[in-house]
Amino acid sequence: MLSRGDLTDDEWAVLEPLLPVSNNRCGRWRDHRQVVNGIIHRLSTGVQWRELPERFGPWKTVHKRHLLWSADGTWEMLLQHVLALADAEGNIDWDINVDSTSVRAHQHAAGAPKPGAAGTAQLFKRGSRKIGSGVDHGESAAPAGGGGAAGEALGRSRGGLTTKIHLAAEGKCRPLSMVITPGQRADCTQFEPVMEKICVPRRGRGRPRRTPASVSADKAYSNRKIRSYLRKRGIRHVIPEKKDHKAARLRRGSRGGRPPGFDKERYKDRNTVERAIGKLKQFRAVATRYDKRGYVYLGTVTAAAVVIWLRS
Template sequence: MSRTRSLSDAAWGRLEPLMPVAARVGGRPFQDHRRVVEGIIWRFRTGSPWRDLPAEFGPWQTAWKRHRRFSADGTWDRIQAELLAEADAVGGVDWAVSVDSTINRAYQHATNLPRDTGGSSSYKKLRIEPTDHAIGRSRGGLSTKIHHLIDGRGLPLVVLVGAGQAGDSPMFPVLMEHLRVARRGPGRPRSRPDRVRADKAYSSRAIRTHLRARGIIAVIPEPSDQRGHRARRGSRGGRPVSYDAKDYKGRNVVERSFNEDKQWRGIATRYDKLALTYRGGTVLRAITLWLKRLGDTP
């Protein structure tokens, strides 16, 4: 396989039927889907400017415009949803999920758009560009957070982006809201995992109440300040929080998931001005990982 080629023939065989035929009904059909998708993957894998796309992938404007379109119209999300449904149908999804976020530095070329820093700091609506472009100022400078809800084997089920200084806890209900894996056959999409593993940043009464109401096991340790606050309140503080410490060790898969993401340099550092296209790259990365999982599934 060429160094500029990322998808095997088997992987493309799964992906090709899921690609849109035309931009709209009655419109001109898309051409050279594989060449363009390979070019988009190459760009995010290497972190190169779009203008430096090798000629074998065709005009760089075509790759950019198609990625912009597929990020905004939900094409990448629909493809990931189809792969998730296929994986779940053959038992390829582990429903002991983990949640966490990672901060990625935003390159100077990604930060020169006007931003409304008083706007929404979380990318809650997948296909609407947030007013802050999911860029915020944290200790390391201007940055973006990637929020993952992953399965028990470390592959993304839901991917969102938000500003770098924003907290993790407010994004948890948004991640859970977007967790919907369709079933092959009758029945509603599955949206309730067996358990949720998370670190102390997600230890809030609201999150624990949400999980308890849905019958989901919370594997979330409690920080010392919350324990002390409850102890000071005495009987009014409620019961001590308990969790399965042995099962909590499985949360490391979310850290490994971020390591997989950051093998693509265009994700490890954000070069995209728009949150739409940056998140589109992270979803495309998730698609390539699920293609590998399905290739390993008997």
């Protein structure tokens, strides 16, 4: 089970160079390490922000820092950084697996103000600031991938409000990319967005790596569009054929084409994505969604992925 403790010195040394030393309005930031430890404590325990122990400083500071970093892409940048370090050491298994998991949303996750409501546009205006390598993250508070206007990535079902996390996991049970949608969204519709989000920068010269060695997924991803997408990119894939697809192909005879290849031994490794989901859901703030905004919950999931990679 993942430790709920603070960052070790070695873990902090990986993140510290990437974080800003000051902002444009208030001078120096409060100690980042103290704030990040507070965010990790909330990730692990699911405690209300107001109930954070005093040793993490003012809870409002920790909360707003998490909201800001979810909005401006800081958590995503940190994830890409730890991925780049792992790739440089040859510590990524590029035989990846894709799947999704549903997350029950707490009743407090509903009721976010509509876009444009008074006060919401002012929350993240912090001016232009530099992060890590000097990339200008601007002042936009509407990042991509958080569910957009579809109810802040909240879907209704018989069990109540749900959110679905779609993810790709590498062969050592660690998440590479994540997308969130309302809980009723079909898995196959998010396959390409999940694949397009795979981006592992090179430590030296060269383009980021975006293409895995192979991909495995279950029958929910068995359709022509997905197979065609993978073939065009030259990616080997193992996706079992649905019974109705097989029957339709056989009825057409020679016009139905050849059956898709299927490697039983490779498909046995698909459990790695289930185990990656299990690692994410050890964080209670991921296993139950408390965040009202879709992009904030995506930031919560991404921060959990950063901790998983740091401690793997």
